[in-house]
Amino acid sequence: MQQLALELKDLWFAYDGTRVLDRVSLALPRGEFLAVLGPNGGGKSTLLRLLLGLVRPGGGSLRVLGQDPGQAGGRIGYLPQFTAVSASFPITVLGAVALGLVRPGFSGLGGWLKASARSAERAEARLALDRVGLAGQAGRRLSDLSGGQRQRVFIARAIVSGPELLLLDEPTASVDGKSRQELMALLAELNRDMTIVMVSHDMSTVDGCVTSIACVNRGLHHHAESRLTPEIFAEAVGVDPAGCPVELLAHGPVPHRVLLDHDHPDCCGGAHRRRQGDQDPEGAP
């Protein structure tokens, strides 16, 4: 029997009496790469916090790797949103990665490690850095790295403990286009060893790498498809599927690249087909 990575049944969560998540059910097998999409304020981040055990659900059941959330801390790798870390913190790349090995609970607080334990930690941190392609940067100050490199350092920190589940909060939010592609390729590679759940509002990250998509907007719809269809796309940005996703056109050419199915007859009345090379956002009807 294959164990589920995530098992959510009729889960809900409320802030001040308003349900931001309601009747959320999901059964995610191990080995999946799930993209969690949805409009801002739709409950994506809350869902992630629930999975991490940082907040308690109002009701329903929630199992993470077969355990209660918060219990599986050592088996989960987590990549918080980039903005949480101070840019000038005095720490080397290797030191930052090694922090991912901290043990849960009070036993992890102790400052005095044996020399052997310390060198074992450094060796593991080097391995993780090697995996994200930053082996040569181990001794540099974290603040000297570029945004994309730093994000890789944090991925190394998330995977250094050999987690079974990797939770990513907007991993591509603060990196440029090229780094974004490299990051997604890295995540696809890591997905061979672990289940990945990635929260994102960036549609371009979804293409090709993920194995399924969940749209979260108070409720959760799980699509066992790895590509965006116009329906999923519309659901993810919270617009009527029959209408045109003008909001995303305003961001530039992104939806043109993601929406591979340009032949869809309803999409902007075929305007995309006529304007395929046109990147002018004003071109939206």
Place this chain on the structure above:
Amino acid sequence: MMEALSFEFFRNALLAGLLASVICGVIGSLVVVNRIVFLAGGVAHASYGGVGLAFYLGLPVLPVTAAFSTTAALGMAWVTLGARERADTVIGVLWAAGMALGIILLDLTPGYNSDLMSYLFGSILAVPESDLMLMAGLSGAVLVLAGLFSRGLLVMSFDVEFARSRGVPVRFLHFLLMGLVAVCVVMVIRVVGLILVMALLTIPPFMAERRARSLAGMMLLSACLSAVFCVAGLYLSYALDLTSGASIIAVACLGFACSLLVPVSRPKEAA
């Protein structure tokens, strides 16, 4: 300098300054990287209530102030723990309330207290040996506690969200850190006064942060910088007959300005 060292009060002042430097290097670094400078300021000013309480009850000042400001710090830690929103406002209220309480209690204390100003601006030249012993004890305790929990403090300081997700007891560490800040603040008040506490807690760590490669290195460097500022400031205060706390801070500010002018040199990217 040799002439100055022959006076016991000057030797005591130097020792007090060096003790404060060590403790400020360690705790100040944690304050700066955790971005709780405002909280530390709140604790420093609220601790004036402890001074007033000590005078009113006729008890020794340092222990009473230490107990009072620790209580205030834990209160502020509790406020900032849950609802971050408006936490800064509540700290501002506690900040003012502590000071007002101190002044009112001093008003109610019979007799004129010439010592009053010394807690605002520092009285390092009047540190008695008994206070020195207590300071040494407190510094030792703070260092041992910070050392015992150094890994946890490092993980939390670097990334609270990540620490929480790993099951690190962040709540406990938050309270611990605020307690350490309180003890540290009480000691530094003796040296430079509570008005100028913030400078010694923030200037050396800020200067060190840009050049250190680890949190421990930052602590060490800022302790050294503090020590230099204290010694130089004390000597100037002795030689030119200036207020000791103010001259220590003046030297620190000068050093701060110089450090901004000197660019940080770092090894270029390794191949």
